[in-house]
Amino acid sequence: xxxxxxxxxxxxxxxxxxxxxxxxxxxxxxxxxxxxxxxxxxxxxxxxxxxxxxxxxxxxxxxxxxxxxxxxxxxxxxxxxxxxxxxxxxxxxxxxxxxxxxxxxxxxxxxxxxxxxxxxxxxxxxxxxxxxxxxxxxxxxxxxxxxxxxxxxxxxxxxxxxxxxxxxxxxxxxxxxxxxxxxxxxxxxxxxxxxxxxxxxxxxxxxxxxxxxxxxxxxxxxxxxxxxxxxxxxxxxxxxxxxxxxxxxxxxxxxxxxxxxxxxxxxxxxxxxxxxxxxxxxxxxxxxxxxxxxxxxxxxxxxxxxxxxxxxxxxxxxxxxxxxxxxxxxxxxxxxxxxxxxxxxxxxxxxxxxxxxxxxxxxxxxxxxxxxxxxxxxxxxxxxxxxxxxxxxxxxxxxxxxxxxxxxxxxxxxxxxxxxxxxxx
Ligand code: GLC
Numbered sequence: 001x002x003x004x005x006x007x008x009x010x011x012x013x014x015x016x017x018x019x020x021x022x023x024x025x026x027x028x029x030x031x032x033x034x035x036x037x038x039x040x041x042x043x044x045x046x047x048x049x050x051x052x053x054x055x056x057x058x059x060x061x062x063x064x065x066x067x068x069x070x071x072x073x074x075x076x077x078x079x080x081x082x083x084x085x086x087x088x089x090x091x092x093x094x095x096x097x098x099x100x101x102x103x104x105x106x107x108x109x110x111x112x113x114x115x116x117x118x119x120x121x122x123x124x125x126x127x128x129x130x131x132x133x134x135x136x137x138x139x140x141x142x143x144x145x146x147x148x149x150x151x152x153x154x155x156x157x158x159x160x161x162x163x164x165x166x167x168x169x170x171x172x173x174x175x176x177x178x179x180x181x182x183x184x185x186x187x188x189x190x191x192x193x194x195x196x197x198x199x200x201x202x203x204x205x206x207x208x209x210x211x212x213x214x215x216x217x218x219x220x221x222x223x224x225x226x227x228x229x230x231x232x233x234x235x236x237x238x239x240x241x242x243x244x245x246x247x248x249x250x251x252x253x254x255x256x257x258x259x260x261x262x263x264x265x266x267x268x269x270x271x272x273x274x275x276x277x278x279x280x281x282x283x284x285x286x287x288x289x290x291x292x293x294x295x296x297x298x299x300x301x302x303x304x305x306x307x308x309x310x311x312x313x314x315x316x317x318x319x320x321x322x323x324x325x326x327x328x329x330x331x332x333x334x335x336x337x338x339x340x341x342x343x344x345x346x347x348x349x350x351x352x353x354x355x356x357x358x359x360x361x362x363x364x365x366x367x368x369x370x371x372x373x374x375x376x377x378x379x380x381x382x383x384x385x386x387x388x389x390x391x392x393x394x395x396x397x398x399x400x401x402x403x404x405x406x407x408x409x410x411x412x413x414x415x416x417x418x419x420x421x422x423x424x425x
């Protein structure tokens with residue numbers, strides 16, 4: 001490492017440590033005072049480079065709050081805090097160990113656990129801890145197909161935009177129109193007190209987010225009813241690809257630990273999922289698109305959700321086409337990968353998932369591209385990511401046209417991804 005990258009590395013460690021509450025990390029102090037699902041799994045990868053034991057604990061803490069039906073919730077409200085809305089009383093899921101939200105998030109745990117295990121220096125300890133998580137992760141994967149793919153299409157739907165991890169993506173706009181806002185009532189948002197409101201979702205979107213929470217709550221958070229009851233059901237290719245990658249990785253772990261049943265079940269669903277993903281391919285866009293499961297239509301919105309499938313073993317020709325699409329986007333913005341096609345008039349450079357670049361999605365995309373030999377684009381993504389850090393610090397996300405830092409500051413998973421990038425360099 002050069003003195004410059006050494007400084008960045010040390011800074012990343014500082015950010016990770018200051019957001020570490022012992023058995024879990026918060027995404028950033030203030031804006032997000034609890035444990036988030038995919039933040040934690042990706043953060044563990046960064047932690048694994050300086051404290052393997054701590055990295056396993058991060059994922060174990062999350063899975064200690066898995067629901068009896070198999071779902072792993074998107075937030076665990078370990079402590080009381082009025083810094084975030086909607087808090088536990090709004091969700092009202094009544095979990096015994098600690099309150100949680102009632103929806104899920106991109107299932108990246110299978111991938112993270114395999115990567116931690118593969119890299120572990122203390123193999124015996126890692127094997128014990130990975131083995132203990134194997135069944136839990138498998139139960140979560142099974143849950144997805146039971147509850148979110150009731151017709152057996154091979155792809156799962158999200159029933160709330162927050163499940164995608166890309167909260168206010170342009171992908172959801174049309175389907176979201178169908179979500180009413182009657183009866184939502186008054187509430188005070190907290191996010192806009194910590195971050196610039198112009199960088200955050202709008203009030204109209206927030207009303208709909210809450211309508212869905214209230215609807216699911218009125219159904220007693222019974223997952224066997226929520227999918228069909230939700231006016232919002234979207235099949236996100238990125239979300240499915242993350243699930244498929246995690247299933248493939250979990251299958252490999254299950255093989256290593258002598259559990260052929262888990263290996264076979266995960267492989268079978270992954271194979272079916274990969275085939276079904278092809279129905280979402282859009283030739284003119286050079287990427288995958290979301291499908292609105294209520295109308296059955298593809299959603300004309302070229303976002304990063306349709307780029308992320310390179311993280312799974314999609315056909316090589318697709319991965320290469322996606323690499324060309326990213327190269328095209330790179331001619332229109334200064335930093336890649338923007339979370340939306342810059343040529344789309346709906347592109348909003350500073351608004352959360354409607355254009356900004358995020359280091360976590362960059363990490364998964366470059367990982368997938370590297371695996372198929374697209375090293376030039378993968379390296380470009382990494383250098384763009386590190387330039388953003390040098391220029392703008394460890395922000396939540398960045399304006400891809402200027403590199404300006406947006407959202408919250410001193411962000412945990414941003415720091416974890418920097419450690420990943422620098423360790424691989
Ligand atoms: C936002 C992001 C989501 C993330 C969470 C915590 O809701 O959209 O992906 O998990 O913040 O960082």
